[in-house]
Amino acid sequence: MLKIEHISKTFYPGTVNEKKALDHLSLTMEDGDFATIIGSNGAGKSTLFNAIAGSFFTDTGYIELDGEDITFIPEHVRSRYIGRLFQDPLMGTAPHMTIEENLAVAYLRASDTRHHLFGRVSRKDREMFREQLALLDMGLEDRMNHPVGLLSGGQRQALTLLMATMVTPKLLLLDEHTAALDPATAAKVLELTKDIVKERHITCLMVTHNMNQALELGNRTLMMNTGTIVLDVKGTEREGMTVQDLLDRFAVGSGKEFNNDRILLSTKEDI
């Protein structure tokens, strides 16, 4: 369970560039909740993810994950139980290292690294990597010794997804992770995401700019504006909702029209 209470973050306080990125934001996610997040540019979606992942410490409020207060836990410690995917497929993997080596680095989370500094990839690990890669259905299991830099963006993103979930995380943060892929690959990576999240019962937050996706994926839709959550729909209310309803509710919630062209244009697309 993720519990966020009144977190705020102001960048460059006291200067002309002062920017209130998060404004007393509170959010509680039950175990296995899969929420999609939409919002205009600068609404604070990525900042929220950075706050949860620990890229910076918040000015106020606290963050709890499974009952443990992680507000001031450093990023690399949090990443043991928080998986993360970025929009840029190049960010999640090391290009000059092989697929196997990348997986081995991701697998470090499974063990207490302090005691296994000089461990190596065992035959058992390798077998496990192979099995997991085979699930992606991209033929990567036969290319374990190839550098990741040779893979396509979609393959790299699928691999990153595998790396983020190989050791089941308590929380998975997806920051528009299919936005930079071509439609067919995006659909494939999304399908994989859905399967993995459902099968492992992972609590998941996903930023998207696709309104249909926002309503169809997961069990909850959040809308952000000026650093806070202005709309939170789930259950039966969400089931009957159309994209237009969502836009209307946003206008009520934030007191202004939705102003993200990318989102508005994407409403006509299918998932």
Next chain:
Amino acid sequence: MTAFLTAGIVRTALEVGLIYALVALSLFISYSILNICDLSTDGCYTLGCAVGAMLTIAGHPFLAVLAAMAAGVCSGYVTALLQTKFGVESILAGIIVNTGLYTINLAVMGFSSNVSIFGKDTLFSLFESLSGAPFWHDWNKTVFLVLMILLVCFLIRWFLGTTLGLSIRATGDSPAMVRASSINPAFTVTVGLCVSNALTGLAGCLIGQYNKTCDINLGTGMVTVALASLVIGESLFGRGRMLTRIFGVIIGSCLYRFVISLALRLNVPTETFKLVSALIVAIAIAAPKARQILKLKHQEISSRKERRLYREGAKHAED
């Protein structure tokens, strides 16, 4: 032609090349693997030599090696601490440590700029005394250094294959990935720089025992020389498998020494060597970009020519 290159010259080039290869390997770890430009190499090399020389004089040639490596680790730790904990730019951190080391090196050498270890037992003299054969008399240093380098190579390769080594490689290769995958970059950078500087210290100690002397200005320009070796090795052997890359660096270093020996035989003044190594590094690193610019220029000229021909053709058609 009484042998332009005598066996002795080749042997010396090989031996010095092998010792310098340790510094090149040190930069291989910091520059190629960790993607950090560690400019404390010059001072750390002298530090290794000074610490090694003092202990050798005191009659502990084996302990000298360990102490020189430990001194390197300390120097690397300070460089790492400055950049990971206190946010000093990595290049600046190296320069600061390098400057500070000058005084420390002088202090280690008892505030004299030159110490001699003639007549003392060194690793080389002890190894030489193992056999009295004439072949052994000529080649014992080479054999010793080859064995030493092979050991270091396999240790480095083993190390880079451990989970810690993989984390260090990932830190240099993809900082974003590292942040998302439970590796503490401050820790991996620190370990990486400590290992790298331990190798520099080892090289310093060996060159001291090899030359039987230590000079405060020994390390000046070392970082460029080592980078030259590294660049030669990487451009000849590419960025393929780890073991190939490591051996590439060593061969690059030996080749560099051969070029220097050739230049010496051709009576090129030694004063020019620093400039030559600077040029090698600058050219080798700038080459890909320069090739790109030339290609673009070529494309531009040929496209202009084509357009002119086309225009002339059109004019002729009008006439």
